Amino acid sequence: MSPLMKDVEKIGVKSLRQRRDPSSILPSDFFNQSNQLREDFASLINAPDPSRIVIIPSASYGLSTAAQNIRAGKGDNIIVAAEQFPSNYYPWQRMSMDTGAKVKSIGPPEDGIERGKKWNEKILEAIDTTTKVVAIGNVHWADGTLFQLSEIRKRTREVGALLIVDGTQSIGALPFDLQQIQPDALVCAGYKWLFGPYSIGLAYFGEYFSDGRPIEESWMNRLYSENFSALLNYQPEYQPGALRYEVGEHSNFNLVPMLLKSIQQLKKWGVANIQSYCKEITSWAIHDLMEKGYWIESEEYRCSHLFGVRLNGRDIQKLKVELLKNKVFVSFRGDAIRVSPNVYNTPRDLAKFVKIMSR
Numbered sequence: 001m002s003p004l005m006k007d008v009e010k011i012g013v014k015s016l017r018q019r020r021d022p023s024s025i026l027p028s029d030f031f032n033q034s035n036q037l038r039e040d041f042a043s044l045i046n047a048p049d050p051s052r053i054v055i056i057p058s059a060s061y062g063l064s065t066a067a068q069n070i071r072a073g074k075g076d077n078i079i080v081a082a083e084q085f086p087s088n089y090y091p092w093q094r095m096s097m098d099t100g101a102k103v104k105s106i107g108p109p110e111d112g113i114e115r116g117k118k119w120n121e122k123i124l125e126a127i128d129t130t131t132k133v134v135a136i137g138n139v140h141w142a143d144g145t146l147f148q149l150s151e152i153r154k155r156t157r158e159v160g161a162l163l164i165v166d167g168t169q170s171i172g173a174l175p176f177d178l179q180q181i182q183p184d185a186l187v188c189a190g191y192k193w194l195f196g197p198y199s200i201g202l203a204y205f206g207e208y209f210s211d212g213r214p215i216e217e218s219w220m221n222r223l224y225s226e227n228f229s230a231l232l233n234y235q236p237e238y239q240p241g242a243l244r245y246e247v248g249e250h251s252n253f254n255l256v257p258m259l260l261k262s263i264q265q266l267k268k269w270g271v272a273n274i275q276s277y278c279k280e281i282t283s284w285a286i287h288d289l290m291e292k293g294y295w296i297e298s299e300e301y302r303c304s305h306l307f308g309v310r311l312n313g314r315d316i317q318k319l320k321v322e323l324l325k326n327k328v329f330v331s332f333r334g335d336a337i338r339v340s341p342n343v344y345n346t347p348r349d350l351a352k353f354v355k356i357m358s359r
Contacts (some may be wrong), residue, residue, distance in 0.1 A: 002195045004197070008197070012258045027228045033257055033260060034055060034250055034251050037263070038050040038054075041263055044266060045204070046180075047204055051240075051241055052205060054202070054250075055250040057200060059088070059168050060090070064215060065214065066184075066205070066209065067091035067092060068215060069212035072099045072133070075130055076130055077103070078101055078102070078133045079131055080135050081105070081137070082107035082108070085168070085169075088135055092133070092135055106122050108122075119147075120152075123152065127161060131159055133164055134162070135164040136149075136164075138174060139170045139174065139306055141333070142308060143336045145301060149165065153181055162185075163182075166187050167186050167188040168192055170303065171186075171194065172193030172274075173193040174271065174275050175275060183206070187204075194259065194262055195266065200255040200259050212244070215245075222235040223238065269343065275305060281345060285351070289309060292357070293312055294309050294310065295310035308338055309337040310335055328356060330353070
């Protein structure tokens with residue numbers, strides 16, 4: 001998780017206090033801030049239509065929504081990157097069990113030589129006329145390997161496959177242009193690089209999903225739900241387009257204003273500036289670690305806000321103890337140490353990390 005900004009914490013406390021007196025909450029409040037959140041997130045990712053943005057409670061919710069609205073069968077395949085986050089695997093596993101389509105997990109080369117380049121090539125080679133879906137992140141959650149979404153999108157178009165992107169590990173820290181990539185769906189949890197609270201996220205659903213079925217039957221997702229006085233005139237029709245997929249109680253009066261505040265701050269900082277800052281404070285550290293025999297992906301195939309340091313035979317348990325003892329907080333994913341710097345870090349933090357790793 002990212003730390004919570006002070007201003008986001010303040011607005012969370014303020015919103016919680018408002019619930020002491022629910023009479024202060026107007027019918028329009030069920031929709032106004034949600035609409036503003038969609039608009040600001042759409043601006044952050046360069047999405048032309050905010051009504052294609054929906055509020056979700058988690059990445060798994062958005063990915064499951066996508067998976068349950070894709071028509072597939074025996075002979076079709078679903079491409080995923082090996083060892084990607086479980087939330088972007090289990091929905092496709094369930095789809096495979098329900099439809100007979102096969103999940104194909106594409107791993108990196110075993111020798112580690114030109115690892116990111118060859119991994120991307122293997123994914124592109126795996127996409128063929130039997131591919132129904134490619135479900136992948138922009139960066140790999142364990143080690144920050146950068147996947148070339150533009151090339152993958154181009155290949156999926158050639159074979160008529162869908163591209164579903166889990167942006168949880170990148171949106172907010174790495175620039176993403178929805179109009180350039182044009183995924184069929186983009187799903188993003190809010191607690192990581194959007195600097196928001198837990199249990200809220202955002203998703204984009206493209207034209208393919210305009211007439212699908214949501215995974216829950218919320219009253220707010222039905223046509224004319226804005227008219228509180230007519231809610232008992234039950235509507236058979238959903239809200240148009242993507243809005244049918246929003247989670248029930250999506251106007252969450254505590255979490256929505258918090259996520260809105262954090263996204264507005266990201267827009268002020270500029271996502272490209274965040275990525276540039278991360279590169280500035282990590283480049284020398286990465287160079288030093290590689291000189292000392294640690295393996296880190298080449299610059300072309302890694303991002304600066306999340307990268308993996310592979311140990312090349314060093315004792316991972318000793319490193320865990322030393323880093324924790326010195327209050328250096330990193331994640332351990334398989335045989336890689338995942339380093340996730342952002343605006344809350346300084347060069348001094350990286351120097352401390354390198355010093356411990358070096359000795």
